[in-house]
Amino acid sequence: MSKEYETVIGLEVHVELATKTKIFCGCSTAFGGSPNSHTCPVCTGMPGSLPVLNKKVLEYAVAVGLAANCRITRYCKFDRKNYFYPDNPQNYQISQLYLPICTDGWVEIETPEGQKKIGIHEIHMEEDAGKLIHDEWEDRTLVDYNRSGVPLIEIVSEPDMRSADEVISYLEKLRLIIQYLGASDCKLQEGSMRADVNLSVREKGETAFGTRTEMKNLNSFRAIARAIEGEKNRQIDLLESGEKVVQETRRWDDAKETSYPMRSKEDAQDYRYFPDPDLVPVSISDAFLEEIRAKQPELRTEKMKRYREEYDIPEYDIEIITGSKHMADIFEATVSLGAQPKKVSNWLMGETLRLLKEKEMDPEEIRFSPEHLAGLIALTEEKAVNSTVAKEVFGVMFEEDIDPQRYVEEKGLKTVSDEGALRRTVEEVIAANPQSVQDYRNGKEKAIGFLVGQTMKAMKGKADPGSVNRLLKELL
């Protein structure tokens, strides 16, 4: 490569909002359900049906906009985007073009060079489409409108990112903001967060933008990073060999690590956008805006600051715990039940992370309740179970959210606190292992470990190792 290039990236991020009902009708947004079971005349485009805006969608969109430092459009409208495709029952999608709900915002990301602001051009509200199911056997296509009308917001960034790392940081930041607001679970794999990447390259120092392409079908952070790398190289190769980049939409194939053109600018459709006459313009009152502002939950940056002040736990723990709204919620709820912050943090940072990794789960998928974690911590505090038993119980709790107190009771895992029984077992172990006893007495401190182990084994693990140690030393 003779010249130095700079990559310019802007993102269009679609986020499915966590409302109970759809954007323009009362149908459930719940995932699953047999095909077309969550539908009505409105979301199947029946003649004569009319849309009515779900206020919760507006609340979430405004909340995200405020968190992303946007200007809220006080008089906004919905527009129709017209195109024919069977997943879209009306053959137009209700979206926002001319007066989107939020404009001119930014979020801050961390880069090796320090903090960087990524501009947000706009956020708009729109409806999702249905799903086509191709029946190869019958050679026909079926349509499921359960997703039709599920509310989305599209967050359009400025072309402010320069590398895959910045893109990932930006997406992480958005994801955390939106999760903290409770506006969406933002799962890329399940499609509740989807990103399209607009990318161009230009020579370093150049101020004009190069010709960009849009990349679709990116359903993991890893795929996004690889797609950016791949597309950057493809464009540079084109320029280096004297060719031109064609403005087009490309589809990323993560398995093949390559992209294919989907459609070029020339055959881009004319969507004939115009204001939807079925929906009245939305006027946002001061009172509504204040209500949303007042309801804004503590976001991550504030939460981290508070943790530093309130809890005596390491910075690294704070970062990991607040990195998931769900985990932070569990942490705080468990602490509020009386557990010591450091102990709670240890369970989250240790066993929880280990099991999440082992089972390839997301922190958002943690199922155990704060009550049960607090219960388990209390059991260890009381020395009712030893740490080995506690981990075993936690493992079950992680899977099934069992009540640790009851579980320990039922399975008879409680540490035997009967001093007499323990003393008898220790005496038996001493009698049965004369060699180790001899070694210990000859000054081999380590030999006691073997004896502790033998005792624990005889007690089926239900002994407090501290007490065993003490008794052994006393009897020897």
Added chain:
Amino acid sequence: MELLSLSAVELGAAVKEGKTTAVEAMRAVLDRIEQTEELYHCYVTVDRDGALARAKEVQKKIEAGELTGPLAGVPVAVKDNLCTEGILTTCASRILENFVPTFSAEAVLNLERAGAVLIGKTNMDEFAMGSTTETSAYGVTRNPRNPNHVPGGSSGGSAAAVAAGECFFALGSDTGGSIRQPAAFCGVVGMKPTYGTVSRYGLVAYGSSLDQIGPLCRNVEDCAVILEVIASHDKKDSTSVARSDTDFTSALVKDVSGMRIGIPRDYLGEGLDPEVKAAVRKAAALLEKNGAVVEEFDLSLVDYAIPAYYTIASAEASSNLERFDGIKYGFRAEAEGLHQMYKKTRSQGFGPEVKRRIMLGSFVLSSGYYDAYYLKALRVKAMIKKAFDDAFAKYDCILGPAAPTTAPELGKSLADPIKMYLGDIYTVSVNLAGLPGICLPCGEDSKGLPIGLQLIGDCFQEKKLLQAAYTYEQLSDSES
């Protein structure tokens, strides 16, 4: 008792008093349909068995005291672009030849709750696009006042059914005059309420920002009663307005003294048939004689209403009609592959007038033309509203003709669509400004065809219109 000569309100009263029954009334209507429908063809669907069954149910409820309103037991015809649960709803288009809705329009439900009994669905111009009811895929409707003439449109089937005694009253829809103009041509009363007064839920949309449902009936009293029943605030329609002044029957007072009535000079100008002009002037004179203050004035922008209307209505229609694609319901043409199926279905399913407006609407919305056509039309719309605001600062009502001529002969209109569009000159601006307008008979021309008088009011001033119209009706009845 000659049932069919009664108005809706008179029939309702007779049923209530036990002089007749909902079933007898329905039988009388069905008998009339039997005799005259072959000639007039007012209906796309006559739901004979269903209508009788519904009449029996309603009669039981009336006898049990559960239904006491003025329309209980009165047979009604509904335009075929209003959804009726379980009953074919075609919009007079081939593309909906087999479409049976799963729900009823809110206006239809309001009538049912009041005890009105649905007879069937009336013919119309396809998707309400037309002024003659000749663009229907199911044949033309003839004007009962002279079967060689059109009944007007697009609610021509509803107007004709009222005029022919094939119903006691009917619902129509009015996007650019589709209730008022056929009312004029058939010599009945028709009203387009203020936009937002009657829920559009269940009305198959043509021009969503202009469409309103309204009554077609025998007299002004019926009109007020029906409007009182169908007007409602409906949360399913975002453009529906919550009004507390829908006691329209309270306006049935014979008094126009001091009422200020303006006649736009442009409404009596070039293109207006002299006989229509004379009848309208005569009507104005009668009101003046009885105390109204009548004067002519200049309502600006009259010439811009038609281009603005056809731009906006066609733009909205091009999008509203996209859902008719052969995928989910209605007619589907056999074809290889999705795009061929779309093309063939829509080519074969829609008639020429509908296709013309879809093309016109798609063009004015297309990239590069949007500002020059659609946006400009919206600006004209706002200016027209302003012109009416200025007029209503001076006048309680505006008076004029409903159409430049009386009903044309069958087969004379469609060949020249521009001329046909120009026939809407006195009605479309009312829709653009969202205003209420009423049309009632004010005489006949030398051929014996009815002439319609139009009264236009400010938004939410239906009562003033009804009062003026009621007074005129009473005065002209006593004169003749």
